[in-house]
Amino acid sequence: MTEMDNTKKFNELFSELEHFDKEEQKHTILEMNGLVEGMAREEFKAVFAIDLFDRTNNMIKEKKLSMENSILILKNIGYHRMLINLISFSFLCSSLKHRFEKMIVDEGKKKEGKNEKLLIDLCECYLLLDGKFSSELILICIPCLLKVALRKEENEEAQKEVEMALLALSNIKFNNIERNMYLCEIKEIIQYHQEHLNLTRLAYQSVWEFLINRFYCDKNLEDTIADELYFVREATRELWELSERFDWKRKKEKERKKGRKQELVLLRWLLSLNFFFGSCELFSSESARLIGSIVNVYGTVKDNFREISNSCLCTFANAAGNKAIKVDFLLKDEAVDIVFEEINRSTIYDRMEFVVLEFFIKISRRLKEKEKDEMEEEKRKELKRKVHEKMEEEGFEDVITMNI
Template sequence: MIVKEEQKKEGNDEKLFINLIECYLLLDNRFSLDLYPICVPCLIKVSLKKEEDEETQKEVEIALLALSRIDDRNKIERDLYLNEVKEIIQYHQKHRNLTRLAYQSAWGFLIKRFLLDKSLEVVIANELHFEREVESELDGLMQSVDWKKKEEEMGETERKAMDIISRWISSIRYNFFSCNLWNEEYAELISRIVDLFRASRDNHNEMGKECIQSIKAVAKYRTVKLDDLLKSGVIDAGLEEIQRPTPNERMTYESLKFYYMLSLRFKGMTGDEMEEAKRKELKRKMLEKMEEKGVEDIFNSFQETFRFFFPDDSGFIHL
């Protein structure tokens, strides 16, 4: 139906055409490669609308939501989207014309393209300031949620905020997996994820798990400054989770996995990555923090429980 509508020489129903594309993407994100040159420009055109009336905002929101659904394993040529998506994001940064969901969706679409196009990193980090923008959005969204409530007790506004937060965390994880640049904005973003982890873990285990998985990606994949991790509070947050009187098995596993990834980072450090004296000092600080919390026996007991997850029997937490 999409192809037939696009091929019409006369009498093309633009609204029907847009609706067909949006419905298809919202139902199935594995879009045919042949359809990208047809459909991406169409949705981009809708997303570029600047009017702030409610009807236009909804049109833009749905178009960007549909774009954000496109499968991350299929590469889209940059000339189909990049300049336009940059314009959408930068215009919102100046005028705040998009809904929260629309803005997240614009970023979600761009970050998914990053997996197959590493050259986007400079645009994402240095031109559009992904880390700074996500931190600001998370601040606002977290204030919209009463974290003492369970999900079934929340109102519609709170549930919507939770959904958008979850989408941001997913985009953060995509970015951490792919990004190699490091700047001070990343350190602040990690601190914000730690705040979200602490706020959500009692009544929203799934979101807490998403947070610790994102932080785990930092430890494993990024050229992260390890002293920034110490400053962010993530070390303390993980230890708090492991020490809970009634631990959640999945959350405990993810926390332990974070420490495992961190220990591998320390073991793999070279002179090019960190001066030996600084590495030893950071290592000492981490071990002192663990000793202060009195968690050595706890680590050892969990290591036995989760042994099949951690192939290094010499002690995955010993740095």
């Protein structure tokens, strides 16, 4: 089935829903969800539109679609939006958003007769589909979904529920949230997994992403993230395992689809590291191993997964500008050599050329800073010479003149 056929089939099935009873709707929605899972990014964008959400809202309002079945399809759509990191304002601008907001607030305020399952479903849908949340909604959604994420059962169904709750929470980006609302629970989830390995890879990445997102407004979290929960160690291990345990040179389409989720989890780790490298000030010798693991990822995927290799380059550029990370780490683990390699791959029209130049500008500025230790100073001079010669060879004299 072609991409156009996928989109067309999805829309046809959606239009038929209002003519079915509840059970027939459920079977049709399961078929629609299967189509969504097989969609490429561009066709998914065509489906993830205001019209879809407005029509869903009208069908709920006219009692042509049950709330249970609407959640079944919307949660799946939100799940895949998060996996492919699609930024869209379709749900934000829809009438369905307002319905969900009111339902969450009304259900959350109930003292008696609260429908916990409905509230969980509503919170997950809302966070997975949207990207902008009011403080009132966050105060309801966070404790509700943390309660789900704290479940310790290790059967497949329970793991899926925990994964969905943590993925939804990871979409709460840079809102300022009081620590007492989440930190004890998040630490428990991470530490329990470190001991028992009970989370899926996506769930584990998502809980870290939620915590890293809090770092934007609360720099005092750095001790907890770096020293108490061992973020660098854990990220290093996850990157090594994701790059080493899976066949990244899959030829058959069936095999590529099976591994797509692991590709997306790896990409999400790199996006989190990109932000972390740009902000964190606590780094030890473990940081060198983390950079080495990103180098390993790059070498594994560079010929087949350009989106991932580009994300590696963006991460190197952020690391190059962080004074807490030694330039020597970037040289020792061949990050500098990789960026040299990219100079030959990039064209003037390629947005990655800017990232490559950004990397060298940051490195060259760092190399201006003299070292107190004589041995380190000699290393700095040698690295400066190597960078200078390579950039001159590649025709970037202007960058050299301005920054070295």
